[in-house]
Amino acid sequence: MKIDAGSHVPIYRQIADQIRTAIAAGVYRPGEALPSLxxxxxxxxxxxxxxxRAYDDLLRQGTVYSRRGKGLFxxxxxxxxxxxxxxxxxxxxxxxxxxxxxAAGMHANQIRGLFNTxxxxxxxxxx
Amino acid sequence: MKIDAGSHVPIYRQIADQIRTAIAAGVYRPGEALPSLxxxxxxxxxxxxxxxRAYDDLLRQGTVYSRRGKGLFxxxxxxxxxxxxxxxxxxxxxxxxxxxxxAAGMHANQIRGLFNTxxxxxxxxxx
DNA sequence: ACTACTGTACTAGCTCACTAATGCAGCCAG
DNA sequence: CTGGCTGCATTAGTGAGCTAGTACAGTAGT
Numbered sequence: 001m002k003i004d005a006g007s008h009v010p011i012y013r014q015i016a017d018q019i020r021t022a023i024a025a026g027v028y029r030p031g032e033a034l035p036s037l038x039x040x041x042x043x044x045x046x047x048x049x050x051x052x053r054a055y056d057d058l059l060r061q062g063t064v065y066s067r068r069g070k071g072l073f074x075x076x077x078x079x080x081x082x083x084x085x086x087x088x089x090x091x092x093x094x095x096x097x098x099x100x101x102x103a104a105g106m107h108a109n110q111i112r113g114l115f116n117t118x119x120x121x122x123x124x125x126x127x
Numbered sequence: 128m129k130i131d132a133g134s135h136v137p138i139y140r141q142i143a144d145q146i147r148t149a150i151a152a153g154v155y156r157p158g159e160a161l162p163s164l165x166x167x168x169x170x171x172x173x174x175x176x177x178x179x180r181a182y183d184d185l186l187r188q189g190t191v192y193s194r195r196g197k198g199l200f201x202x203x204x205x206x207x208x209x210x211x212x213x214x215x216x217x218x219x220x221x222x223x224x225x226x227x228x229x230a231a232g233m234h235a236n237q238i239r240g241l242f243n244t245x246x247x248x249x250x251x252x253x254x
Numbered sequence: 255a256c257t258a259c260t261g262t263a264c265t266a267g268c269t270c271a272c273t274a275a276t277g278c279a280g281c282c283a284g
Numbered sequence: 285c286t287g288g289c290t291g292c293a294t295t296a297g298t299g300a301g302c303t304a305g306t307a308c309a310g311t312a313g314t
Contacts, residue, residue, distance in 0.1 A: 023206060024231070024232060046272085050272080070281060090233065094224055102249055104148050105152055120131060194260085194310090195309070196309080
């Protein structure tokens with residue numbers, strides 16, 4: 001697990017995102033145990049509560065479930081809900097960006113143009 | 128000037144955005160005076176410093192210039208830089224959203240699909 | 255000069271998100 | 285039944301961002 005301490009995005013969110021991505025990618029399979037709060041906290045050099053908070057998102061979304069005294073486990077449909085989670089997060093970000101742009105008087109085609117520029121900048125020419 | 132006090136976006140940013148939009152739209156022309164700090168502060172029912180902070184963005188970007196004792200005025204190329212400002216802001220938001228999505232393992236085409244959905248949701252079918 | 259406006263600078267308080275500290279409660283192997 | 289692991293809850297501290305209060309400095313009409 002790799003955490004950027006100097007980032008503006010909070011630690012708990014960085015953890016949550018990486019775990020969610022790992023589940024979506026099948027690194028952790030349904031039924032499989034996730035690293036415990038304290039173990040992961042030790043790894044990331046952070047308080048267990050911070051890790052707990054990271055898992056909270058995944059718990060609410062039903063991607064993982066918890067058993068007191070045993071640990072945290074990937075839910076039956078965890079792989080799917082994890083993927084949906086990332087999509088939902090992206091949709092939110094896009095919606096807000098577009099709404100702001102509209103409020104600032106931009107037209108849809110201008111936004112489309114900037115979007116294409118951005119996605120090429122991030123992904124390169126290919127893909 | 129319309130301010131949403133219950134919004135999560137800070138007042139100074141709401142003010143700055145609306146002024147920038149107005150300049151970009153030509154409501155305030157180059158050379159023209161903008162509402163003074165105290166007048167605008169009284170209008171929005173907020174401290175003059177908050178308005179000052181809103182103007183700071185536009186000052187740094189060169190969209191407006193200030194003359195102590197006289198007021199604030201739209202710069203010669205204010206209309207252009209105001210438009211560039213909104214575009215830059217959108218580009219930033221899109222870049223971040225796309226970078227996050229990529230980090231979460233999404234492919235470019237998935238992102239394109241969600242973008243199209245979003246822009247239709249915001250602008251409706253037309254435009 | 256006086257008055258009434260303008261922008262500017264410094265300080266202070268306030269709120270909220272984030273993180274940590276600490277203790278409680280359940281499971282299980284020895 | 286004890287030690288060592290698990291998740292959970294409560295409380296506190298810390299820091300950054302936002303807003304307000306107040307005083308200073310320049311312009312201009314009277």
